[in-house]
Amino acid sequence: MRSTFLPFSKPSISEAEIEAVAEVMRSGWITTGSKALAFEQAFANYCGAQGAVALSSATAGMHLLLTALGIGPGDEVITPSLTWISTVNLIRLLGATPIFADVERDTLMVSSETVAPLISEQTKAIIPVHFAGAPVELDALRQLAAASQISLIGDAAHAAGTEYRGERIGHRGTTIFSFHPIKNLTCGEGGMFCSDDAEMLEHIRRLKFHGLGVDAFDRTMQGRSPQAEVLEPGFKYNLTDMAAVLGLGQLSRLDGFIEKRTQLAERYNKLLVEVDEILPLITPTYPMRHAWHLYVVRVDSKHEGMDRDRFMAALKEKNIGTGIHFKAAHLQRYYRETMPQPQGTLKNTEWNSARLCSLPLFPDMELSDVDEVVAAIKEVLA
Known part of the structure; x- marks a missing residue:
């Protein structure tokens, strides 16, 4: 028998990453700033995405996106039941109804065959999960969503670095990643929203910080403009520079x-x-x-x-x-x-x-x- 305990997961944190976090802490600017912006750009480049928004968690990203899509009472969202409970909770908290699609027995992922019969006039979105690091079969789901004129949201909490048919997950469409400590890339806690929809990217960026018309950190101001206007009610889901600089180091590895x-x-x-x-x-x-x-x-x-x-x-x-x-x-x-x-x-x-x-x-x-x-x-x- 082993003499020491082997956990099922453990983050790999380098001394260079520890020093980078310490440097941010010594700088006096520890909340959302230049490191968060750099992390967004680096992650978008890695995935080949048009843009990315760093967030406090993947759950935050899902909340913001469902809100931005206007999903609420009377709406239905198709998702697997075999997933982390946060997605299902958010659908319910917004007043909508989760519709559970069965998974394929040996991949644990939904398919167009399990999703298609569940689509109704009330369906507003499909949220397939890339499970355990493998990608869901996206082509058929993309065609299904487009034909039904409903949103396809990629739950890539397990899929940082996953590739599908020569493209990294996050390259196309709208995708949400998690950087929880057990994930392939960690910020301690954190998430990333990626999309090829420029208008949606701007909407998520606004919603993540109180609905202000500028981001929490404006690189031209080296801070937040004191004249920033609230354009709509928003939330507080920004990622700190302490977390982002750890993410930058992790992304390089x-x-x-x-x-x-x-x-x-x-x-x-x-x-x-x-x-x-x-x-x-x-x-x-x-x-x-x-x-x-x-x-x-x-x-x-x-x-x-x-x-x-x-x-x-x-x-x-x-x-x-x-x-x-x-x-x-x-x-x-x-x-x-x-x-x-x-x-x-x-x-x-x-x-x-x-x-x-x-x-x-x-x-x-x-x-x-x-x-x-x-x-x-x-x-x-x-």
């Missing part, structure tokens, strides 16, 4: 992170072939680059009493951490009670929700750590 994550994932793939009761996700066959944000398996044990939760507890006893991504939103208590799903409509979602388990995967791991995880899995299931 992102491709290296993905390379290491890929090596670790390939090792898992090779070794877990020997374990019949552990079912990794299937990598999509269309042209893509997987960013390997998570290494997700399904625990389908034949042993009496060995379900996913007991499996995770047994691994923890062997000093190995795991995670669940995610318990389906419609199975959470509030949604069970307020909008119960007709039985059988989300079969793949529910089957996976009961079995999902994320194994340790982060850049500072070694291949030998993967070997130890798989050895422990075999012991637990023996």
Whole structure:
């Protein structure tokens, strides 16, 4: 058994990044400023996006976008139930109705086939999730959204550095990224809104800081204009320079992170072939680059009493951490009670929700750590 605990995720922070944050703190300008602007530009360049807006979280980005689209009572938004609960919560908080699309059993992503039957006259947006670092099949969803004249919002919380058919996620359309500590790129907390819609970019930039007609930091003023006018009610979702400078350092290392994550994932793939009761996700066959944000398996044990939760507890006893991504939103208590799903409509979602388990995967791991995880899995299931 391991002598030290192996978490399922851990950020890789360099000494240079620590010093960059310290330099910002010593500068006297620690809130949104030149570093946040530089991070926006660098991230837009990396993705090939027309523009980007740095935010305090991906949840903030989703809130601002749904607000900017005017989504509210009487509207419907199609999204998977197998996602982090923030998107579903925001739809409800704005008075709209989430409509849950089932996922493909072995990729955990929606498809045009699962989404199309759910579109109605009330549908205002589709929010597919790029899951675990793999991209959703976008072409068919883009065609579907365009034909129905509804918004397609890319949830790329898992997909910084992911590529789809030769383009980085964020290059086209409207996309929201997360920089939470477990993500491939972290700011501690943070998010980024990318779009090729110049008017929407300006709207999000305004909404993120109280609805002011100028950004929180005006490079010509070296600060915020005291004459700034409120053009509409807005929020307070700006990213600080302390967080942004960490993001800049992380962005410069992102491709290296993905390379290491890929090596670790390939090792898992090779070794877990020997374990019949552990079912990794299937990598999509269309042209893509997987960013390997998570290494997700399904625990389908034949042993009496060995379900996913007991499996995770047994691994923890062997000093190995795991995670669940995610318990389906419609199975959470509030949604069970307020909008119960007709039985059988989300079969793949529910089957996976009961079995999902994320194994340790982060850049500072070694291949030998993967070997130890798989050895422990075999012991637990023996």
